[in-house]
Amino acid sequence: MASSTSSVIQVRDVIIIGAGPSGLGVAARLHEPLPAANFTDDEHRRFHWIKQYRASKTTTKNQRKGAGKQRNASVPSTVTPELDLLALDASGKSWMQRWQGLFKTFDISHLRSPMFFHVDPSERDALLSYAYANDRSDELRELHGCVGKELSKYQRKKRERMGRQQQNIPTIDERDRKDYYVPSTPLFFSHCDCIVDRYQLSDTMLSQEQVEDIRYDYVRDFSDEQKIFCIKTNKGCHYSKIAVLAIGGNPPQIPYPLKPGEMEGATHAMDIKAFPPLYMQKKIANKARTNVLVVGGGLTSAQIADLAARRGVSKVWLIMRGPLKIKHFDIGLEWVGKFRNVEHAQFWNSETADERCKKIMDARNGGSITPYYKKIVEKHIATGRVDMLLHTTIDSMKWDPSSKIWDVSLKGERQDLPPIDHIYFATGVGTNFESLPCLQSMCHDYPIENCGGFPCITEKMAWRKDVPLFVAGRFAALQLGPGAHNLIGARIGADRIAWSIQEMLGTEEGGDRANWTQDKFNYLTGRGSRYDALANIPVAG
Numbered sequence: 001m002a003s004s005t006s007s008v009i010q011v012r013d014v015i016i017i018g019a020g021p022s023g024l025g026v027a028a029r030l031h032e033p034l035p036a037a038n039f040t041d042d043e044h045r046r047f048h049w050i051k052q053y054r055a056s057k058t059t060t061k062n063q064r065k066g067a068g069k070q071r072n073a074s075v076p077s078t079v080t081p082e083l084d085l086l087a088l089d090a091s092g093k094s095w096m097q098r099w100q101g102l103f104k105t106f107d108i109s110h111l112r113s114p115m116f117f118h119v120d121p122s123e124r125d126a127l128l129s130y131a132y133a134n135d136r137s138d139e140l141r142e143l144h145g146c147v148g149k150e151l152s153k154y155q156r157k158k159r160e161r162m163g164r165q166q167q168n169i170p171t172i173d174e175r176d177r178k179d180y181y182v183p184s185t186p187l188f189f190s191h192c193d194c195i196v197d198r199y200q201l202s203d204t205m206l207s208q209e210q211v212e213d214i215r216y217d218y219v220r221d222f223s224d225e226q227k228i229f230c231i232k233t234n235k236g237c238h239y240s241k242i243a244v245l246a247i248g249g250n251p252p253q254i255p256y257p258l259k260p261g262e263m264e265g266a267t268h269a270m271d272i273k274a275f276p277p278l279y280m281q282k283k284i285a286n287k288a289r290t291n292v293l294v295v296g297g298g299l300t301s302a303q304i305a306d307l308a309a310r311r312g313v314s315k316v317w318l319i320m321r322g323p324l325k326i327k328h329f330d331i332g333l334e335w336v337g338k339f340r341n342v343e344h345a346q347f348w349n350s351e352t353a354d355e356r357c358k359k360i361m362d363a364r365n366g367g368s369i370t371p372y373y374k375k376i377v378e379k380h381i382a383t384g385r386v387d388m389l390l391h392t393t394i395d396s397m398k399w400d401p402s403s404k405i406w407d408v409s410l411k412g413e414r415q416d417l418p419p420i421d422h423i424y425f426a427t428g429v430g431t432n433f434e435s436l437p438c439l440q441s442m443c444h445d446y447p448i449e450n451c452g453g454f455p456c457i458t459e460k461m462a463w464r465k466d467v468p469l470f471v472a473g474r475f476a477a478l479q480l481g482p483g484a485h486n487l488i489g490a491r492i493g494a495d496r497i498a499w500s501i502q503e504m505l506g507t508e509e510g511g512d513r514a515n516w517t518q519d520k521f522n523y524l525t526g527r528g529s530r531y532d533a534l535a536n537i538p539v540a541g
């Protein structure tokens, strides 16, 4: 599709807001003509058949008309060059820049998620294949205690009857062992670069701009009959027929009200610039005693505690309001292992958004740390560098700007603390789309229901049936399930969004779309009877 340009404005086909994993996933998927990452082998074979059938039909038709279109030889066969796409991201000029920054700040050596969590639309095992093809399998770290002999239903019931705990029983079959490794950070980012190169998603289609407002309306300079998006940023205005919202969650917020003068002494984990802050670095260099308080029970809090100890902080106090939860991933194995279809089926069968929301909350169940980081924290505890206090919250905190010291008292396992130099809040980011400044116009002009802070988007991932603003990432959780917050959700969401966009733009080859796109969508997403799609395909010749 070429962009539509009136004498005054340029209207893109698609604008993606956010160039993190979800944004990259959508851009890549829109350029992949043979997406296979979310299909079983059976579905994949069928998909190829459909494509081949349609390709041969188109070719014959074009030959008859003599209208065969020459493909640019320099463009790999996988690329759909006509789509006019622009990506906007506030935090960088290249894809995944914010993610790269966070991984560097926290000095994360390996991802938390298994090998099939990635945003490559070409195949499910793309990251694993990439590691082997590039001789980098030594950068994979096995997830111990995750894979094991699977228990039969009878064995499970028997264990339950005997009152044995279900927890920590591996639910991943030995055959899937290859999936349960985690990639090193450099390997994962090389794979992302490879996706960018393969689909020619060069940084030229990306602009560093903060989106401030999104409107969907008639624009006099374009058309009186077709509404388009007007996306206002800190640098200007962009227009598009379709928009994709891939902005992660709400901006980070410290869960205690801080006065302006106190900001210097506290940082939200997602806002860390220098670690530890400069005034502490000076103290550490002078061999003075330093104390840091870390608040939060998720993996980031453990990573910050470890980093502080490694960077020379004398003592780290790690507090969390609940118990310490140990999990390989931030969603339970039942959502990623062999039985995930059971969980997903129950999720999709939920009758109300409230039910779905509850399932998401139950599955994520707050912050947790990995067995790997548990060992690291335990080592620091053993050497006296870290103290971990469970079921504990801040009762009061008072900042002295002259000495740059907090006086903190706690509620929980312990009440008093020594003078604290800095407090880090690893308390995650919130989810409430209605409070996002850039969505105020959309919420006003095209209101939709809010369930637990998540927008109730359509099954086709759109804001509303009449508004082609597609939602990716965590804000799409009511459609994607608890994995929406992770890389797996980014890829599955990208696939569903691309189906909807291609349907709208008519970018799939061949005509006759109206008759069977819905059938194909139903077939490939496992809805209804798979034979309907066969019945509606016109017979060639």
Ligand SMILES: Cc1cc2nc3c(=O)[nH]c(=O)nc-3n(C[C@H](O)[C@H](O)[C@H](O)COP(=O)(O)OP(=O)(O)OC[C@H]3O[C@@H](n4cnc5c(N)ncnc54)[C@H](O)[C@@H]3O)c2cc1C
Pocket (backbone or CB within 6 Å): 017, 018, 019, 020, 021, 022, 023, 088, 089, 090, 091, 092, 097, 098, 099, 102, 103, 106, 110, 111, 112, 113, 117, 209, 210, 211, 212, 246, 247, 248, 249, 438, 472, 473, 474, 485, 486, 487, 488, 490
């Ligand atoms: C340190 C860390 C490690 C993680 N590790 C894993 C892991 O190993 N595996 C896993 O599956 N998940 C992991 N996660 C979860 C992770 O958040 C998601 O996998 C992923 O970041 C979601 O991608 P996203 O693109 O939806 O959101 P984000 O990564 O948050 O990207 C959103 C992008 O939108 C941009 N943006 C936001 N608002 C605007 C605006 N108004 N205008 C313009 N641009 C805007 C931001 O700058 C950002 O680049 C990790 C998260 C963190 C913080």
